[in-house]
Amino acid sequence: MTAPADPRLEAETPRPQRRPGPSVLRSPLMVVGLTVLGLLVFVAVFAPLLATHDPKVVTGAALERPSARHWLGTNDSGRDLFSQLVYGTRVSLLVGSVGPSLALLGAVMIGVLPALIGGRVDRLSNRFVVFLLALPGLPLLVLIGALVGQNQWAIIIVIATGGIAPNARILRAKALSLREAGFISAARGFGGGPFYVLRRHFVPGLGPLILVGFVTWASTAIALEAGLAFLGLGDPSGVSWGLMLERGLSQRSLYFSPMWTWWVLPPGIAITIAVMSFTFVGVALEPTFNPRWLRSS
């Protein structure tokens, strides 16, 4: 037996969340984004096979021009730039995956869970999120980066910290609307336990938003990593696109020589490509999952 339909409940029940159908996966942006991401993952995984040299070992003269031995020449100590570009993919993808994952985890902790608990806890955590949002983003990240020191994991933590508040706000709003939704009340009324409700309704309801948040913050994270490294907050003994940029651009009178074309341009292009690939995926997902798009449609 089914419960009679209540018009009020019907009106309050949000539109069922769409799932990414074949049309989303076939959109040109998604195809291009995923293809490029796949290529980047391939390069990152097989970096030891693709790189021509150890990127952390001096293998040539300083400031060599591109040649058959050093495809993108060498840096000022004699390290191979092509190999640094290849290994730099690992850092960007690591930062672009772990940073947003931690950010979303944090967003769930201070956005979703308090919303489900409700009451004072929710109010307090919401105030905290608003406080975080009011802080100036990039200067704060630079300050934290300078304080926590120069290593890759510190940068990841910094980037994750920056992503918590904006994602928490969106996820909290969605969690609040789900909590009050009629079908959730109905499910509870029919004896659905907390874990059942969480698994059947909250996870499918929040999951797509988390996915969009992840993708969006991944592109931001890659650009931020490069930016922080460029500002001298990266680990100078590491290998990343941002560090390549920073080191190349710090060469005295760089533009007296054409070396910027093989030292500065390639990591710049690589960062652009990586950021755009995540952005393409995010843009392709948005019409399906972003609440604003859903409302307007």
Add this chain to the structure above:
Amino acid sequence: MTDERPDTPARPFSLDRRQFLLAALGGAGALALGACSSSDDSSRPGGGSASRPTLRLAHGALGFPSPFASNGGPGYNQMILLFDTLLWKDGTGELLPWLAKSHKVSEDKLTHTFELREGVKWSDGRPLTTDDVVFTFDYYAKNDPLSPPVIIQPPKGIAKVAKTGANTVEFTLDKPRITFAEQVAGAVPIIPKHVWESIRDLAGSLDPEVHLVGTGPYRLESYNDDGGPLLYTARDDYFLGAPYVKRIEMNNITDAFSGLLSGGSDVARGFGLRDDILAPFESNPEYGKITELGSFVTAQLYWNLGKGGALADPRFRQACVMAIDRKDLVTRLAAGKGQPGNPGFLGPQNPFRVPVRQYDFDVAGANALLDGAGYRMGSNGVRQTPDGKPLSFELRYDNADAVPLSELVIPALKRIGVEPRPKPALIGPELFGPKLFGGHEMAILPYPGPAPGGPNADPDVLREMFSSRGPAVSLTAANKYVNPTFDDLADKQLVTFDEAERRAIVTRMQQIIADDIPLIPLYYPESALVFRKRVLDQWYFTPGQFPTSEDNKQLFITGQKSGTKIR
């Protein structure tokens, strides 16, 4: 000579758009300052009728240009344009009469008597008196040493300064000091008693109208905080006559060589410059170039001997030096322009430098030395001391300029079983704190002073760098190096006025340093200074690099390399 305005000189090559934009950006601030310039001054109260140039330099303010708030070497240069010393060094190295018209030294070398010039006036119009000179040295003596990078510190070794006549001042020293004339009389700026006698907060005295009253050849017309542009105009009532350079504009230009090409500055300088940077200037007769080896930016590898163990063992340090290919450092990091570091410390152009043990690049020899000293190779490729401690040390270096150097030094040390643990740090307390207070194990640091001059300076720099009787806290000196023989020699050379005898002492000091190797200068890059000849054509590096290097006000005042006669 005509006044140099920002007209773009003919060049044998063309700038592409990117180069042009970069250069134009760099020069924009300087051009903005230039736009405010007055026209040529063709009437010279104190000299001939030729018009006087405006000089544009590619760096902004380094601190507030008072004796107590200016930073480092370039900051001193900016300050000393406003103040004067009793003596001043020119491009030949001669100490010229400056505020003092004569300088006499007693036979026992303990008393220095200076007779002041008459008619010298402070920039507020009051006359300079002997009271000002006495007050200056009393005032410095009463105040605590200022923290680096302020380089003028209370002069040491002065027992008494007294006025002995209407125009004469007498300095009595604790003991003779051969460096007194150069490093005290020729470096310490005389300050006005009527301004400073009531001031206690030295570093906080930052009012340009009050705290920059000096006798110097220039007035500061514009100051916009640390790092901002500076504008100086000549004092035509200067006691030597109206200075040759009428106006000096200083503005931060990120790339000084692009600024020089674009007309935004008149001088650019750098170390170990690539050929492509110098090429446009070397092929154009409008530009001149001077070079020097061994100026003060030499990077050095420090061991903290105070930590004991292998760090205090000279054989360990000698092996480290042998493992580092210092010629390769010159090739890679200084575009082949420079010289390997000298274990005897003194620079390539120091007249006191003698050949000492050099520790040529020899990895096998370094390994043999460590084997012989009982440092056994461990299974992990890291050697151990006889009591089982690994030769693994934290290596601090700055996370910008020293990174390429660290990428060469660290693998070199690993090849002999020494494991440096990289600790890059931002330039500032994180980097310098441990070095100052002995918390580091190893460090690569540039040579920023405050020891006078650098490797090409008066050999007393050896005492400053290596004597255990020097200051306990030093950014640049060797850490906890104690050799009583060396210390005795260091003290003796300071009171030895016979040049041959002093040279023999300094030779022995260099040999001891080369054997004990408390630190190693890694390489000396060639310093190059490129200038627009039409503005100033007699640039020089001041011999001994003290109290200034290339921006010597004697050149700006006279337009010539030597003497006080204005061109």
